[in-house]
Amino acid sequence: MKPSRIPLVTTCIVLAFFYLPIAALVAKSFNSSRFSPEWKGFTLKWYSRLFERDDILAALVNSLKVAVIAASASMLLGTCAAFALHRYKSRLQDAHRVMVNVPLVLPDILMGMSLLLLFIAAGVSLSLATVTIAHVTFCLSYVTLVVLARLQDFDPNIVEAARDLGATRFQAFRKITLPILFPGVLAGGLLAFTLSIDDYVVTFFVKGPGSDTLPTLVYSMIKKSKELPVINALSTLMLLFTFLLVFASQRLTRPVNR
């Protein structure tokens, strides 16, 4: 029987659907025409305009600060959580698992809104610190899941073997568990970093005046239709950065022994 062509054709259409908007954006960033979508010649002027803007640079620095702290903190908390979930079976861990899963299904706007009300109720003024707390909160669950997946691949017998061969508990942890777990933790951290850099909705709710991150600044520029070609240039650079990050994380998350 002849296999249906529908799956192949749909896959091609979907890939085109995914990449055409991105390609159009990249092409536009080199188009010297300011308003019309027609091609008016190649230019790099939007890129040089981009580097002249201090507010974009400041927002980028804010984004990076938040992302680095949120990724590090959620790596620590998430690894701990994954370890507890993997190692112990108890009522406490059942509750723990539910708590870890809730942020995954909570719509961003509810997380943003509820954290905003928490900060208002507690009398905390909004700043980059509140943004960072919010980011740790939604990154934590993702890191836990990534590390947990790595732990499930992990064969506990090799730790036993190391102990039988005379390693102390600490040596076994440092020489066996940690190196095997490390790529998973790092992959979780990378995911947390991207989620944090990417976030708009939660940040918008809990950011204070003057604590714009890159997405919130870009969003307000888009809403005001200000300097759209510069946003194209910025987007192209961010896309490039994302591709590099995906490439790096793909290398990290390859299966362990294969």
Added chain:
Amino acid sequence: MKSRKPELLATAPSFLWLALFVFVPVAIIFAIAFRPALPAGGIGEGWSLEAIRSLKDPIYPSLLLRTVTISFVTTALCLALALPVAWHLAKLPPKWRSRILILIIIPFWTNFVIRVFSWQQILHAEGAIANGLRSIGLLGDSDRLLGNSAAVIIVSVYTYLPFAILPIFAAAEKFDFALLDAARDLGAKPFRAFRSVFLPGIRQGLVTAILIVFIPMLGSYVIPDMVGGTDSQMLGNKIAQRNFNDRNLPQAAALSCALTLLVLAPMLLRRKEKAG
């Protein structure tokens, strides 16, 4: 009995963090919905049913219906596209499979605001698509591609499709395709085999895909805000409007409660189904 100290030590950090920054805040939403609003934008003392009563405003039923409809159509379209793609991926040789998977994952990693922005430009009144449709007479001079529910749905499908493909693919990868041959040998037509053998076989993946698209869709805010118009605003937009424009936090909280309950409904259904 063994000491539980190590377990408690390992569990405490994440447990306490999530309790403080997820569960307490959600409880606060419900509490603030019962507070009076101050004209200056603050939260008053004492208790009041004012914000909850405001939900009776006749604008809300249609807003709710629109939110659910847009979410539903988006989910259905995502499934319709994700199924053939996952099928195709599952049948590919492993080398090609991982390559195409990466191509599907990359858009999921790119910045969300930028993705929506790229569509805003594509659907723009002076964009290539609008001009092309106009030149072949499919689009009137005054018609717009932006600012309606169709634009919201297209961009939502664009955003959530990778999330639908991944779980369905994960289930399809484990599916034994020889079962389909068996069904055909027993006389089933291809579509019948697909419906009665393949779909039940990847059921878990389908359920995950539906939840992963439908639930965040209910809370949509950015996409209707950027590519939708006044008649395609969703619940999320109303929450933001009450919050940032009207500075009426109790009403924003009451709407958030409604959204929370709306989000819980499909999850409770799933739990019931799992138990049953």
